[in-house]
Amino acid sequence: MATLLQVRNLTTQFFTSSGTVRAVDNITFDVDEGETVAVVGESGCGKSVSALSILRLVPWPPGKIVGGSINFMGQDLLEMSNDDIRRVRGREISMVFQEPMTSLNPVLSIGLQLTETMQHHLGLSPAQALKRAAELLEMVGISEPKRRLAQFPHHLSGGMRQRVMIAVALSCEPKLIIADEPTTALDVTIQAQILELMKDLTKRLGVALVVITHNLGVVARYADRVNVMYAGKIIEMGSAQQIYHQPHHPYTLGLLASVPRMDQPRGTRLIPIDGQPPDLTRLDGGCAFRPRCRFAVDRCAQEFPPLENIDSGHVSACWRVKEINELKNAS
Amino acid sequence: MHKYIAKRLLLILPTLLGAAVLVFFLLRAIPGDVCEVRLAGSGLYVDEAEIELCREKLGLAKPLIVQFWDFITGYVVWDLGDSMWTGKPVTEEIGLRFKLSLQVALMATLVAVVIAIPLGAISAIKQDTWIDYVVRSFSIAGIAMPSFWLGILIILGLLIGTQHFLGTPWMPPIEYVSPFKDLASNMAQLIWPAVATGYRYSAVATRMTRSALLEVLREDYIRTARAKGMTEKIIINRHALKNAMLPVFTIIGIEFAFLMGGLVVTEQVFNLNGIGKLFVESVQAQDFAMTQQLVMLVVLIAVVTNFVVDLVYAWLDPRIRYA
Ligand SMILES: Nc1ncnc2c1ncn2[C@@H]1O[C@H](COP(=O)(O)OP(=O)(O)OP(=O)(O)O)[C@@H](O)[C@H]1O
Ligand SMILES: [Mg+2]
Numbered sequence: 001m002a003t004l005l006q007v008r009n010l011t012t013q014f015f016t017s018s019g020t021v022r023a024v025d026n027i028t029f030d031v032d033e034g035e036t037v038a039v040v041g042e043s044g045c046g047k048s049v050s051a052l053s054i055l056r057l058v059p060w061p062p063g064k065i066v067g068g069s070i071n072f073m074g075q076d077l078l079e080m081s082n083d084d085i086r087r088v089r090g091r092e093i094s095m096v097f098q099e100p101m102t103s104l105n106p107v108l109s110i111g112l113q114l115t116e117t118m119q120h121h122l123g124l125s126p127a128q129a130l131k132r133a134a135e136l137l138e139m140v141g142i143s144e145p146k147r148r149l150a151q152f153p154h155h156l157s158g159g160m161r162q163r164v165m166i167a168v169a170l171s172c173e174p175k176l177i178i179a180d181e182p183t184t185a186l187d188v189t190i191q192a193q194i195l196e197l198m199k200d201l202t203k204r205l206g207v208a209l210v211v212i213t214h215n216l217g218v219v220a221r222y223a224d225r226v227n228v229m230y231a232g233k234i235i236e237m238g239s240a241q242q243i244y245h246q247p248h249h250p251y252t253l254g255l256l257a258s259v260p261r262m263d264q265p266r267g268t269r270l271i272p273i274d275g276q277p278p279d280l281t282r283l284d285g286g287c288a289f290r291p292r293c294r295f296a297v298d299r300c301a302q303e304f305p306p307l308e309n310i311d312s313g314h315v316s317a318c319w320r321v322k323e324i325n326e327l328k329n330a331s
Numbered sequence: 332m333h334k335y336i337a338k339r340l341l342l343i344l345p346t347l348l349g350a351a352v353l354v355f356f357l358l359r360a361i362p363g364d365v366c367e368v369r370l371a372g373s374g375l376y377v378d379e380a381e382i383e384l385c386r387e388k389l390g391l392a393k394p395l396i397v398q399f400w401d402f403i404t405g406y407v408v409w410d411l412g413d414s415m416w417t418g419k420p421v422t423e424e425i426g427l428r429f430k431l432s433l434q435v436a437l438m439a440t441l442v443a444v445v446i447a448i449p450l451g452a453i454s455a456i457k458q459d460t461w462i463d464y465v466v467r468s469f470s471i472a473g474i475a476m477p478s479f480w481l482g483i484l485i486i487l488g489l490l491i492g493t494q495h496f497l498g499t500p501w502m503p504p505i506e507y508v509s510p511f512k513d514l515a516s517n518m519a520q521l522i523w524p525a526v527a528t529g530y531r532y533s534a535v536a537t538r539m540t541r542s543a544l545l546e547v548l549r550e551d552y553i554r555t556a557r558a559k560g561m562t563e564k565i566i567i568n569r570h571a572l573k574n575a576m577l578p579v580f581t582i583i584g585i586e587f588a589f590l591m592g593g594l595v596v597t598e599q600v601f602n603l604n605g606i607g608k609l610f611v612e613s614v615q616a617q618d619f620a621m622t623q624q625l626v627m628l629v630v631l632i633a634v635v636t637n638f639v640v641d642l643v644y645a646w647l648d649p650r651i652r653y654a
Binding site for chain 1: 649
């Protein structure tokens with residue numbers, strides 16, 4: 001598969017009164033056409049900011065992309081004019097956000113919020129756009145689409161609103177959808193439905209999907225590849241199989257041990273990761289995970305470990321990556 | 332929607348009734364009445380019997396409850412009574428001034444809205460640029476400066492300016508003429524008070540527009556609109572302003588109601604024969620009949636303005652419309 005998106009050394013910082021927040025620090029990853037990439041990590045590790053950075057939606061002030069490049073279909077998104085990036089947003093790359101309750105405009109009808117992108121990007125007439133809007137609603141599993149178009153967000157449940165957001169995201173047939181925790185705000189039964197829907201539609205339409213989540217357990221079923229983030233950096237990256245069955249970074253191990261897994265007997269003890277993620281204004285040159293790491297050695301405090309190749313397409317940033325399997329079994 | 336309107340309308344009557352009770356009894360709780368003011372005001376000796384006679388004639392001798400009944404039933408038969416001071420029907424006295432006050436209030440509102448909404452919006456969009464600072468200084472000044480004082484400055488400016496350029500000082504006309512009869516002369520009289528009061532009014536509304544818009548621009552759905560590739564123009568006009576206008580219309584409503592009865596000093600400055608002036612005169616004369624109807628008029632205007640604001644709310648916000 002051809003590479004659709006190449007993120008290289010992306011660095012985004014927030015310049016606040018309490019210091020510079022290194023929210024996204026030198027991350028590099030690819031997304032191929034039609035594939036699903038999951039980005040996982042604890043709260044505050046920079047997942048949302050990296051997603052927003054791709055479409056240059058980080059609010060300035062205080063946030064700013066300070067370095068890197070984002071190559072999308074042969075063009076650097078970071079070098080584009082404002083007008084050009086607007087033609088990418090919603091047209092080539094769309095986003096679905098975490099909060100379905102607040103992500104739709106309360107005073108505009110569902111129909112308007114769906115049709116405006118198609119009218120704007122595709123030049124459809126209002127009638128054409130409405131017709132397609134109804135089809136889209138049908139596609140995301142909303143009954144009576146014609147009636148829904150005239151309704152307002154407060155008429156819909158959270159799950160339905162998220163379906164509308166997905167319909168909006170799909171409306172201009174983008175190449176890539178970035179979904180930032182699309183199900184976190186929904187209850188569990190709805191979560192599975194929405195993820196199922198997104199997987200189904202993106203596979204069917206050949207759309208690539210970057211899905212952000214902090215639930216590694218959920219991801220394995222839906223993703224082709226997984227990027228694990230910690231404190232603004234990608235610390236492990238690989239296929240879902242590799243990450244799930246041969247995790248090589250102590251943080252990934254910790255994450256996996258802290259969530260229930262389908263492939264383990266019920267009743268296996270869940271072990272939360274001790275401690276808190278670090279303050280992103282006060283990072284030193286060492287590995288940010290070391291205060292919480294069982295395997296930390298002196299070197300971890302001195303130098304940040306580079307991403308080390310483990311297997312094809314599987315990398316991990318840990319000084320002890322070679323010994324991790326023995327260490328894991330020993331403990 | 333119909334239920335919402337009906338509910339709002341039904342609330343108007345009890346509000347008015349409550350106001351009527353309050354104003355009626357509060358007025359009469361103050362010692363003295365119009366007869367004492369008129370007869371004893373001169374300082375000469377007055378016969379107690381003469382005052383009694385006066386009270387008899389004006390209906391002030393009747394038991395309070397009967398007077399109240401007359402006051403309330405007056406609305407049913409549309410007889411709002413006569414002024415206790417001039418003896419002319421209250422409706423006639425108020426009618427004379429109402430046109431003028433209404434016109435000033437409407438013009439000031441127009442000035443305010445036309446200035447405030449674009450200015451507040453620009454200020455919010457260009458937050459922390461020199462444009463924002465200019466707009467914010469403009470509105471701080473408007474809030475700090477009393478309207479009557481600005482009025483005095485305007486009058487002085489007019490006098491000095493015309494003296495300088497035309498050779499003779501010019502003053503706005505004092506007589507009110509209907510704008511339908513002689514627009515030029517009507518405007519020559521009323522544009523100045525409208526500007527003097529409209530400035531403060533627009534300053535308040537500008538600040539409200541700015542802060543409401545800034546708040547709305549931080550909402551998640553604005554980020555959604557950006558992620559959809561909408562232009563800033565569409566984001567502001569379609570996605571943000573409608574949400575931001577709710578508190579602005581509230582302010583506009585409150586200020587309008589205030590303008591209709593509260594322009595006492597400004598009317599004085601411009602020598603306008605408006606509701607505010609009539610208010611002061613009737614209170615000084617303890618003219619119960621006039622004062623209570625004026626209060627009721629102001630209450631009615633406030634209530635109706637509120638109702639209109641509620642309708643605008645419902646029109647802007649579907650969550651209210653469909654509630
Ligand atoms: N507007 C902002 N101003 C200052 N700091 C910010 C801002 N937005 C995000 N940050 C900081 O950037 C870091 C990364 O935040 P981000 O929202 O990307 O985390 P996340 O991984 O998406 O977490 P979550 O799972 O809670 O959504 C955090 O430390 C946060 O404090
Ligand atoms: Mg997030």
